[in-house]
Amino acid sequence: MNDLKAYLEKRDALRAKTVPRLTLFCCGGTSCLSSASDVIIELLRGKVEAHGLEADIDVKQVGCLRLCGEGPLIFVEPDDITYVQVQVEDVDDIFTQHILNKQTVERLLVTEPDGSWVSSYREMPFYKTQHRIALRNCGEIDPRDIGAYIARDGYHALALCLLEQTPEQVIETIKQSGLRGRGGGGFPTGLKWAYTAAVKSEEKYVICNADEGDPGAFMDRSIIEGDPHSLVEAMTIAAYAIGAKQGYIYIRAEYAISIEPLKLALDKAREHGFLGDNIFGTTFCFDIDIKLGAGAFVCGEETALIRSMEGHRGEPDKKPPFPSESGFRDKPTSVNNVETFVNVPAIILNGAAWFASYGTEKSKGTKVFALAGNIKNIGLVEVPMGTTFNEIIYEIGGGHPEGKEIKGVQIGGPSGGVITRDYFDTPIDYDSLTAIGAMMGSGGMIVMDEDTDMVEIAKFYLDFTQEESCGKCTPCRIGTKRLFEILERLTSMQGEPSDLDKLETLARNIQAASLCGLGQSAPNPVLSTMKYFREEYEAYAYRTKKTKYTIDPKKCIGCTKCARVCPVACIRGVVREVHIVEEAECIACGACYDACPVDAVLRP
């Protein structure tokens, strides 16, 4: 393929080859695979073969279908049927009832609270309001099949860049689109590329940061597993724009099962001439290798990531010099994360103005959020920037699974903060989040209900940061440890009112004095929860916090349900009389709270 015409012919030939037939799109995302979707796929394929139906029915393993909480998922097209929570035992019914007898297996559909069934994902609020750019191919194609990617315009953007545009034009398009880094601080991608392009050097590097370390974020992993070629194509475009010959994908060793599809994608891209020497017959040469991480949160910071790639302890360096001047092997290097990259081919194909038409004034395009925690619909959500928390939590997420009150949302992982209900109508973009004390981070969104103890949450994050602190600079190494100790003292009821001031002062000092972005943002979970849930801190500091369950005598009807479920038998009372919890013996397990039919049990 040495010109655009050859590419387009190849693409159209691949499109023509795809015959429309009954296709079962089976989710091969991490959550679904863990629930045996691979076994289900094998069984389905076995049945199709046994009946000699290979020509009529295609059982495809695709990337993440996004509604992870309802997995394993199967979308049947063109029948427009969506099966959820499919078990190995359901394979017979799907095959016999649906495939052979053309009848929907109703018990595997999503059931509404009123007992009715939703037959297609297209009718579900979870899917209806999403808009996919980064996840455009995820769940649509077999990630192992490069032909399927090409048929969906894959590598078209690369062809356009190499054959019809100068590197400057490519950078200008990315700048105009307003694309900002999706992994943390939100630095403009076009600018980063322009800085790296401007430095004169024979050797330059493009690095993909796939060290998705934020707890609760799994979008990058889903993209790599579901659409690896988009990443390969985007990195190659970036290399052309900045003048690099070599690229690296730095990926967490914990993501072992993501690495195989990625390696396969690289091999296939080389076979087809999208990587290697003289790509599309031009003088441009580029290849990509994989570098393994080894479990260090700080390696998500670009200078630490580069140190780790060089075989050192992953400690960050001071900036400047920025990696765009002196990065990997002291050469100009552009580091971008997975989600940022995969937007690039779409921008090249559809134009900067198209991309910039989504989002808010300073945050363009869409953002993928990993929605999890105490929420009905758990999964990946891609929405235009500027969508509000209310829309994500209540419309897409479906609210609390048991209808409890949602107290707050943690966004941005250990660097982010907790946001209360009062801010749920905030349009989510980089700047509005920073303004309310959180940050975009990589887009992990953990919903917390009324049972969540915010001081415990802050402690949870600080436990994480103090353990993950690389130890290079004192404010982070010692400061986060001390913050954690104060929180531990408070939650074990050993705290003092003066601890609150100490927490705040120390947190501010760490913010001001730490070397890298991770240290500077490490106190965010403490500061944001202190700001919005100060009364919870005070309850610990003044030791007024109730730790045991009690029963409201006005509400108790004496049904004995609580006493019967209590594992330590510390609830006294007889039938039809008010029951009492012996607080000294209560282990605060909450069994009575869940058992009470009239909400008479009061939580600590």
Added chain:
Amino acid sequence: MKNKILDISSLDRALLDQLDTYIKNLEGDNEENLIHVLHRAQALFGHLPHNLQLYVARALNLSGAKVNGVVTFYSFFNEEPTGKYVVSVCMGTACFVKGADKVLQKILDIIGTKKNEMSADGLFTVKDVRCIGACGLAPVVTINDKVYGKVQVNDVETLIGRYKGGQSA
């Protein structure tokens, strides 16, 4: 450590040969390859005892201190032996808010060991791990490569019981 005589008598020669072959076929800078070599060594031996670290250091012409510095920095590398079954409880936020800490405690109680320490019978090592990105299944426990989702405290006894005989479930 430089003058210390390297004692590799406790290491399996056949595995060392495999490691040697791996190192021999590597291209590029020794230092840059270190983390990949350590991944390989740990995959072969299960953990990275000091003499193995020193062996790697000699093979790559790096100092023992350098290798030890890298091994101890990254949580993926273990210096201590691990049990036949590594039970990892995900401590990502999604799992935490769904009670992963209670699940972890219950597992430790049942096995009767401490976090990151091999159980006396050599069967189990229990760890808490960073988010494994399967938040839809929270709380998540992995035993070697098998993933168990939506694990409740009450499920733990049966789950661990399946591995207690030493035969994989």
